[in-house]
Amino acid sequence: MKESQGGGLHGRSDLIDPFGRAITYIRVSVTDRCDFRCVYCMAEDMTFLPRRELLSLEELDRLCSAFIEMGTRKIRITGGEPLVRRDIMGLFRSLSQHLEAGTLHEMTLTTNGSQLARFADELASCGVRRINVSLDTLDPGRFKAITRRGDLDRVLSGIDAAQRAGLSVKINVVALKGVNEDEFESMVRWAHARSMGITFIEVMPLGEIETARVDQHLPLTKVRARLARHFSLLETDYRTGGPARYVRVGESAGLIGFITPLTHNFCEACNRVRVTCTGRLYMCLGHEVAADLRTPLRASEGNDLLNAAVRDAITRKPKGHDFVIDRTERKPAVPRHMSVTGG
Numbered sequence: 513m514k515e516s517q518g519g520g521l522h523g524r525s526d527l528i529d530p531f532g533r534a535i536t537y538i539r540v541s542v543t544d545r546c547d548f549r550c551v552y553c554m555a556e557d558m559t560f561l562p563r564r565e566l567l568s569l570e571e572l573d574r575l576c577s578a579f580i581e582m583g584t585r586k587i588r589i590t591g592g593e594p595l596v597r598r599d600i601m602g603l604f605r606s607l608s609q610h611l612e613a614g615t616l617h618e619m620t621l622t623t624n625g626s627q628l629a630r631f632a633d634e635l636a637s638c639g640v641r642r643i644n645v646s647l648d649t650l651d652p653g654r655f656k657a658i659t660r661r662g663d664l665d666r667v668l669s670g671i672d673a674a675q676r677a678g679l680s681v682k683i684n685v686v687a688l689k690g691v692n693e694d695e696f697e698s699m700v701r702w703a704h705a706r707s708m709g710i711t712f713i714e715v716m717p718l719g720e721i722e723t724a725r726v727d728q729h730l731p732l733t734k735v736r737a738r739l740a741r742h743f744s745l746l747e748t749d750y751r752t753g754g755p756a757r758y759v760r761v762g763e764s765a766g767l768i769g770f771i772t773p774l775t776h777n778f779c780e781a782c783n784r785v786r787v788t789c790t791g792r793l794y795m796c797l798g799h800e801v802a803a804d805l806r807t808p809l810r811a812s813e814g815n816d817l818l819n820a821a822v823r824d825a826i827t828r829k830p831k832g833h834d835f836v837i838d839r840t841e842r843k844p845a846v847p848r849h850m851s852v853t854g855g
Protein backbone atom coordinates (compact mmCIF):
# COMPACT_ATOMS: atom_id res chain seq x y z
CA MET A 513 0.00 0.00 0.00
CA LYS A 514 1.31 3.42 -0.82
CA GLU A 515 0.39 6.55 1.07
CA SER A 516 0.64 10.01 -0.31
CA GLN A 517 2.46 12.77 1.51
CA GLY A 518 0.16 15.15 3.35
CA GLY A 519 -2.91 13.31 2.12
CA GLY A 520 -2.24 10.59 4.68
CA LEU A 521 -3.43 7.04 4.52
CA HIS A 522 -6.63 7.44 2.61
CA GLY A 523 -7.09 11.09 1.91
CA ARG A 524 -9.01 13.56 4.03
CA SER A 525 -8.49 14.49 7.65
CA ASP A 526 -9.66 17.43 9.73
CA LEU A 527 -6.27 17.48 11.36
CA ILE A 528 -3.75 19.24 9.13
CA ASP A 529 -0.51 20.39 10.72
CA PRO A 530 1.31 23.68 9.91
CA PHE A 531 3.38 21.88 7.26
CA GLY A 532 0.32 20.60 5.39
CA ARG A 533 0.60 17.03 6.67
CA ALA A 534 -2.73 15.33 7.33
CA ILE A 535 -2.72 13.39 10.58
CA THR A 536 -4.51 10.14 9.78
CA TYR A 537 -2.61 7.67 11.95
CA ILE A 538 -2.41 7.42 15.73
CA ARG A 539 -0.37 5.06 17.83
CA VAL A 540 -1.88 4.50 21.22
CA SER A 541 0.00 3.05 24.14
CA VAL A 542 -2.47 1.26 26.39
CA THR A 543 -0.08 0.40 29.23
CA ASP A 544 3.48 1.10 30.35
CA ARG A 545 3.71 -2.40 31.82
CA CYS A 546 5.30 -5.40 30.19
CA ASP A 547 6.10 -9.02 30.95
CA PHE A 548 9.57 -8.55 29.36
CA ARG A 549 12.40 -6.16 30.26
CA CYS A 550 14.23 -5.82 26.94
CA VAL A 551 17.69 -4.43 27.60
CA TYR A 552 17.35 -1.52 25.13
CA CYS A 553 13.85 -0.58 26.31
CA MET A 554 13.56 -0.96 30.06
CA ALA A 555 15.66 -1.09 33.19
CA GLU A 556 15.70 -4.42 35.02
CA ASP A 557 13.97 -2.87 37.98
CA MET A 558 11.22 -0.71 36.49
CA THR A 559 8.81 1.38 38.48
CA PHE A 560 5.51 1.48 36.65
CA LEU A 561 2.88 4.18 36.85
CA PRO A 562 0.15 4.04 39.48
CA ARG A 563 -3.04 2.72 37.87
CA ARG A 564 -5.03 5.91 38.45
CA GLU A 565 -2.61 7.71 36.10
CA LEU A 566 -3.57 5.42 33.22
CA LEU A 567 -6.50 6.10 30.97
CA SER A 568 -9.26 3.60 31.59
CA LEU A 569 -10.34 1.39 28.69
CA GLU A 570 -13.47 3.52 28.36
CA GLU A 571 -11.34 6.68 28.17
CA LEU A 572 -9.08 5.07 25.58
CA ASP A 573 -12.14 4.13 23.55
CA ARG A 574 -13.53 7.69 23.76
CA LEU A 575 -10.18 9.17 22.81
CA CYS A 576 -9.68 6.87 19.80
CA SER A 577 -13.26 7.43 18.68
CA ALA A 578 -12.76 11.21 18.85
CA PHE A 579 -9.64 10.92 16.70
CA ILE A 580 -11.54 8.78 14.20
CA GLU A 581 -14.23 11.44 14.01
CA MET A 582 -11.52 14.01 13.24
CA GLY A 583 -10.09 11.94 10.39
CA THR A 584 -7.88 9.23 11.86
CA ARG A 585 -8.02 6.19 9.59
CA LYS A 586 -5.41 3.96 11.14
CA ILE A 587 -4.80 3.04 14.77
CA ARG A 588 -1.93 1.03 16.13
CA ILE A 589 -2.31 -0.30 19.66
CA THR A 590 1.00 -0.57 21.45
CA GLY A 591 2.61 -0.27 24.89
CA GLY A 592 4.42 -1.53 27.04
CA GLU A 593 2.92 -4.87 26.12
CA PRO A 594 -0.66 -4.17 25.05
CA LEU A 595 -1.81 -7.77 25.51
CA VAL A 596 -0.95 -7.78 29.23
CA ARG A 597 -3.49 -5.04 29.96
CA ARG A 598 -6.50 -6.60 31.63
CA ASP A 599 -9.63 -6.79 29.42
CA ILE A 600 -7.77 -5.21 26.49
CA MET A 601 -9.93 -7.23 24.09
CA GLY A 602 -12.83 -5.02 25.18
CA LEU A 603 -11.08 -2.06 23.58
CA PHE A 604 -10.38 -3.98 20.36
CA ARG A 605 -13.99 -5.16 20.29
CA SER A 606 -15.32 -1.68 20.79
CA LEU A 607 -13.03 -0.06 18.20
CA SER A 608 -13.94 -2.77 15.70
CA GLN A 609 -17.31 -1.04 15.31
CA HIS A 610 -15.50 1.80 13.51
CA LEU A 611 -13.92 -0.76 11.17
CA GLU A 612 -17.35 -2.18 10.42
CA ALA A 613 -18.71 1.32 9.83
CA GLY A 614 -15.85 2.04 7.42
CA THR A 615 -14.72 5.16 9.32
CA LEU A 616 -11.58 3.38 10.50
CA HIS A 617 -9.60 1.61 7.78
CA GLU A 618 -7.07 -0.29 9.82
CA MET A 619 -6.51 -1.37 13.41
CA THR A 620 -3.15 -2.94 14.12
CA LEU A 621 -1.05 -4.05 17.04
CA THR A 622 2.61 -4.12 18.04
CA THR A 623 3.30 -6.94 20.46
CA ASN A 624 6.12 -8.99 21.94
CA GLY A 625 4.06 -12.08 21.04
CA SER A 626 4.02 -13.62 24.52
CA GLN A 627 0.21 -13.62 24.74
CA LEU A 628 -0.60 -14.14 21.08
CA ALA A 629 -1.42 -17.83 21.35
CA ARG A 630 -4.27 -16.82 23.65
CA PHE A 631 -5.56 -13.78 21.76
CA ALA A 632 -4.85 -14.33 18.05
CA ASP A 633 -8.32 -15.64 17.14
CA GLU A 634 -10.07 -12.88 19.03
CA LEU A 635 -7.90 -10.21 17.44
CA ALA A 636 -8.79 -11.58 14.02
CA SER A 637 -12.47 -11.60 14.89
CA CYS A 638 -12.18 -7.92 15.92
CA GLY A 639 -11.03 -7.05 12.42
CA VAL A 640 -7.28 -6.90 13.05
CA ARG A 641 -5.57 -8.02 9.83
CA ARG A 642 -1.90 -7.24 10.35
CA ILE A 643 0.30 -7.25 13.43
CA ASN A 644 3.94 -6.49 14.20
CA VAL A 645 5.76 -8.93 16.44
CA SER A 646 9.04 -7.81 17.98
CA LEU A 647 11.62 -10.57 17.92
CA ASP A 648 15.34 -9.86 17.97
CA THR A 649 16.77 -13.38 17.86
CA LEU A 650 15.85 -17.01 17.15
CA ASP A 651 18.29 -18.32 19.74
CA PRO A 652 16.55 -19.23 23.03
CA GLY A 653 19.50 -18.25 25.25
CA ARG A 654 19.98 -14.93 23.53
CA PHE A 655 16.25 -14.31 23.64
CA LYS A 656 16.29 -14.77 27.39
CA ALA A 657 19.31 -12.46 27.70
CA ILE A 658 17.78 -9.68 25.57
CA THR A 659 14.29 -9.80 27.05
CA ARG A 660 15.57 -10.75 30.52
CA ARG A 661 12.49 -12.90 31.13
CA GLY A 662 10.88 -13.94 27.85
CA ASP A 663 10.41 -17.48 26.53
CA LEU A 664 11.19 -17.87 22.84
CA ASP A 665 9.02 -20.97 22.33
CA ARG A 666 6.02 -19.14 23.65
CA VAL A 667 6.53 -16.28 21.21
CA LEU A 668 7.02 -18.71 18.32
CA SER A 669 3.78 -20.50 19.25
CA GLY A 670 2.12 -17.08 19.35
CA ILE A 671 3.32 -16.34 15.82
CA ASP A 672 2.01 -19.76 14.68
CA ALA A 673 -1.36 -19.00 16.23
CA ALA A 674 -1.48 -15.56 14.60
CA GLN A 675 -0.77 -16.99 11.16
CA ARG A 676 -3.32 -19.76 11.66
CA ALA A 677 -5.87 -17.08 12.58
CA GLY A 678 -5.15 -15.41 9.23
CA LEU A 679 -3.22 -12.43 10.61
CA SER A 680 -0.43 -11.08 8.47
CA VAL A 681 2.68 -10.90 10.65
CA LYS A 682 5.65 -8.57 10.31
CA ILE A 683 8.73 -9.17 12.45
CA ASN A 684 10.54 -6.20 14.01
CA VAL A 685 14.19 -6.77 14.89
CA VAL A 686 16.19 -4.22 16.85
CA ALA A 687 19.73 -4.35 15.47
CA LEU A 688 22.11 -4.64 18.42
CA LYS A 689 25.83 -4.43 17.94
CA GLY A 690 27.61 -7.60 19.03
CA VAL A 691 24.34 -9.19 20.18
CA ASN A 692 22.27 -10.36 17.22
CA GLU A 693 24.14 -9.07 14.19
CA ASP A 694 25.27 -12.56 13.12
CA GLU A 695 21.61 -13.66 12.78
CA PHE A 696 20.21 -11.10 10.37
CA GLU A 697 20.64 -13.23 7.26
CA SER A 698 19.08 -16.32 8.86
CA MET A 699 16.24 -14.26 10.30
CA VAL A 700 15.42 -12.85 6.86
CA ARG A 701 15.36 -16.39 5.42
CA TRP A 702 13.18 -17.62 8.30
CA ALA A 703 10.71 -14.73 8.05
CA HIS A 704 10.39 -14.86 4.26
CA ALA A 705 10.00 -18.64 4.26
CA ARG A 706 6.95 -18.06 6.47
CA SER A 707 5.63 -15.20 4.29
CA MET A 708 6.41 -12.60 6.90
CA GLY A 709 8.00 -9.22 6.25
CA ILE A 710 10.92 -8.26 8.44
CA THR A 711 12.07 -4.81 9.55
CA PHE A 712 15.32 -3.86 11.21
CA ILE A 713 15.23 -1.00 13.69
CA GLU A 714 18.16 1.08 14.83
CA VAL A 715 18.40 1.59 18.59
CA MET A 716 16.93 4.93 19.51
CA PRO A 717 18.10 7.08 22.40
CA LEU A 718 14.91 6.97 24.45
CA GLY A 719 14.77 6.55 28.21
CA GLU A 720 17.38 5.94 30.86
CA ILE A 721 18.59 2.33 30.95
CA GLU A 722 21.70 0.75 32.35
CA THR A 723 23.57 -0.06 29.12
CA ALA A 724 25.10 2.87 27.29
CA ARG A 725 23.39 3.35 23.91
CA VAL A 726 26.59 3.97 22.03
CA ASP A 727 27.60 0.40 22.86
CA GLN A 728 24.40 -0.98 21.30
CA HIS A 729 24.19 1.29 18.29
CA LEU A 730 24.64 -0.44 14.94
CA PRO A 731 24.03 1.71 11.85
CA LEU A 732 21.59 0.01 9.48
CA THR A 733 23.75 1.03 6.53
CA LYS A 734 26.07 -1.72 7.77
CA VAL A 735 23.20 -4.18 8.20
CA ARG A 736 22.02 -3.49 4.69
CA ALA A 737 25.49 -3.80 3.20
CA ARG A 738 25.94 -7.15 4.90
CA LEU A 739 22.55 -8.46 3.73
CA ALA A 740 23.39 -7.33 0.20
CA ARG A 741 26.20 -9.93 0.17
CA HIS A 742 23.61 -12.72 0.52
CA PHE A 743 20.52 -11.37 -1.25
CA SER A 744 19.71 -9.15 -4.19
CA LEU A 745 18.02 -6.14 -2.61
CA LEU A 746 15.72 -4.38 -5.04
CA GLU A 747 14.62 -0.80 -4.39
CA THR A 748 10.86 -0.31 -3.97
CA ASP A 749 8.70 2.77 -3.61
CA TYR A 750 6.64 1.00 -0.92
CA ARG A 751 6.04 3.49 1.91
CA THR A 752 3.88 3.59 5.00
CA GLY A 753 4.21 7.29 5.85
CA GLY A 754 6.62 6.32 8.63
CA PRO A 755 10.36 6.06 9.02
CA ALA A 756 10.76 2.66 7.35
CA ARG A 757 12.33 2.27 3.93
CA TYR A 758 11.75 -1.05 2.18
CA VAL A 759 13.66 -3.24 -0.24
CA ARG A 760 12.44 -6.42 -1.91
CA VAL A 761 14.60 -9.51 -1.81
CA GLY A 762 14.95 -10.86 -5.35
CA GLU A 763 15.31 -14.48 -4.23
CA SER A 764 12.24 -14.64 -1.95
CA ALA A 765 10.12 -11.66 -3.16
CA GLY A 766 9.75 -10.77 0.54
CA LEU A 767 10.21 -7.29 1.98
CA ILE A 768 12.92 -6.02 4.28
CA GLY A 769 12.33 -2.71 6.05
CA PHE A 770 14.93 -0.46 7.62
CA ILE A 771 14.00 2.08 10.27
CA THR A 772 16.91 4.44 10.65
CA PRO A 773 15.81 7.41 12.74
CA LEU A 774 19.36 8.27 13.78
CA THR A 775 20.92 8.42 10.36
CA HIS A 776 18.11 9.58 8.07
CA ASN A 777 15.43 12.16 8.13
CA PHE A 778 12.02 10.65 7.58
CA CYS A 779 9.80 13.46 8.76
CA GLU A 780 8.57 15.07 5.56
CA ALA A 781 5.80 12.52 5.02
CA CYS A 782 4.92 11.99 8.68
CA ASN A 783 1.20 11.36 9.10
CA ARG A 784 1.17 10.20 12.71
CA VAL A 785 0.98 11.24 16.33
CA ARG A 786 1.29 9.18 19.51
CA VAL A 787 -0.80 8.99 22.64
CA THR A 788 0.72 7.63 25.85
CA CYS A 789 -1.13 5.45 28.31
CA THR A 790 -1.62 8.52 30.52
CA GLY A 791 -3.24 10.47 27.70
CA ARG A 792 -0.32 12.66 26.64
CA LEU A 793 -0.34 13.39 22.97
CA TYR A 794 3.15 13.52 21.45
CA MET A 795 3.37 15.16 18.08
CA CYS A 796 6.75 13.57 17.29
CA LEU A 797 8.69 10.61 18.72
CA GLY A 798 11.84 12.71 18.90
CA HIS A 799 10.39 15.85 20.51
CA GLU A 800 9.03 16.83 23.87
CA VAL A 801 6.17 18.85 22.29
CA ALA A 802 3.09 17.32 23.91
CA ALA A 803 -0.45 18.01 25.07
CA ASP A 804 -2.37 16.63 28.00
CA LEU A 805 -5.58 14.96 26.78
CA ARG A 806 -6.46 13.27 30.06
CA THR A 807 -7.61 16.50 31.72
CA PRO A 808 -10.08 17.44 28.95
CA LEU A 809 -11.20 13.79 28.74
CA ARG A 810 -11.99 13.73 32.46
CA ALA A 811 -13.36 17.28 32.63
CA SER A 812 -16.63 16.51 30.85
CA GLU A 813 -18.59 13.72 29.26
CA GLY A 814 -18.81 15.50 25.94
CA ASN A 815 -15.84 15.70 23.56
CA ASP A 816 -15.69 19.45 22.88
CA LEU A 817 -12.78 20.14 25.24
CA LEU A 818 -10.94 17.05 24.05
CA ASN A 819 -11.37 17.91 20.37
CA ALA A 820 -10.20 21.48 21.00
CA ALA A 821 -7.09 20.23 22.82
CA VAL A 822 -6.26 17.87 19.94
CA ARG A 823 -6.74 20.54 17.27
CA ASP A 824 -4.60 22.99 19.22
CA ALA A 825 -1.86 20.40 19.70
CA ILE A 826 -1.69 19.56 15.99
CA THR A 827 -0.86 23.22 15.25
CA ARG A 828 2.31 22.57 17.26
CA LYS A 829 3.54 19.47 15.41
CA PRO A 830 7.24 20.08 14.74
CA LYS A 831 8.64 19.86 11.24
CA GLY A 832 11.12 17.13 12.15
CA HIS A 833 12.92 15.30 14.89
CA ASP A 834 16.18 15.87 16.59
CA PHE A 835 17.74 12.60 17.71
CA VAL A 836 21.30 12.59 18.92
CA ILE A 837 23.15 10.09 21.04
CA ASP A 838 25.19 12.35 23.26
CA ARG A 839 28.58 10.70 23.10
CA THR A 840 30.12 12.64 25.97
CA GLU A 841 27.25 12.55 28.45
CA ARG A 842 25.83 9.20 27.29
CA LYS A 843 22.39 10.57 28.05
CA PRO A 844 19.34 9.89 25.91
CA ALA A 845 18.23 12.80 23.72
CA VAL A 846 14.66 12.12 24.80
CA PRO A 847 14.22 10.92 28.38
CA ARG A 848 10.93 9.05 27.77
CA HIS A 849 11.04 5.26 27.55
CA MET A 850 9.68 3.75 24.36
CA SER A 851 7.36 1.71 26.56
CA VAL A 852 5.68 4.94 27.68
CA THR A 853 5.29 6.59 24.29
CA GLY A 854 4.72 3.34 22.46
CA GLY A 855 6.87 2.07 19.60
Ligand SMILES: C[S@@+](CC[C@H](N)C(=O)[O-])C[C@H]1O[C@@H](n2cnc3c(N)ncnc32)[C@H](O)[C@@H]1O
Pocket residue numbers: 546552553590591592593594622623624644645646684686713714715716717718850851854855
Ligand atom coordinates in the same frame (compact mmCIF):
# COMPACT_ATOMS: atom_id res chain seq x y z
C1 LIG B 1 8.07 -0.35 23.00
S1 LIG B 1 7.63 -1.80 22.13
C2 LIG B 1 5.90 -1.90 22.54
C3 LIG B 1 5.16 -3.06 21.97
C4 LIG B 1 5.58 -4.44 22.39
N1 LIG B 1 5.88 -4.59 23.76
C5 LIG B 1 6.74 -4.91 21.56
O1 LIG B 1 7.83 -5.13 22.06
O2 LIG B 1 6.52 -5.05 20.36
C6 LIG B 1 7.54 -1.32 20.42
C7 LIG B 1 8.80 -1.48 19.61
O3 LIG B 1 9.76 -0.58 20.09
C8 LIG B 1 11.04 -1.19 20.00
N2 LIG B 1 11.94 -0.48 20.90
C9 LIG B 1 11.87 -0.35 22.24
N3 LIG B 1 12.87 0.42 22.72
C10 LIG B 1 13.61 0.77 21.65
C11 LIG B 1 14.77 1.57 21.46
N4 LIG B 1 15.38 2.15 22.48
N5 LIG B 1 15.24 1.73 20.20
C12 LIG B 1 14.61 1.14 19.14
N6 LIG B 1 13.51 0.40 19.25
C13 LIG B 1 13.02 0.21 20.47
C14 LIG B 1 10.74 -2.63 20.36
O4 LIG B 1 11.73 -3.50 19.88
C15 LIG B 1 9.43 -2.85 19.67
O5 LIG B 1 9.63 -3.31 18.35
Ligand code: SF4
Pocket residue numbers: 546547548549550553554591592593624646851
Ligand atom coordinates in the same frame (compact mmCIF):
# COMPACT_ATOMS: atom_id res chain seq x y z
S1 SF4 C 1 10.36 -3.66 23.72
FE1 SF4 C 1 8.25 -4.27 24.09
S2 SF4 C 1 8.53 -6.31 24.99
FE2 SF4 C 1 10.49 -5.34 25.20
S3 SF4 C 1 10.43 -4.41 27.23
FE3 SF4 C 1 9.83 -2.85 25.74
S4 SF4 C 1 7.64 -2.93 25.77
FE4 SF4 C 1 8.36 -4.85 26.67
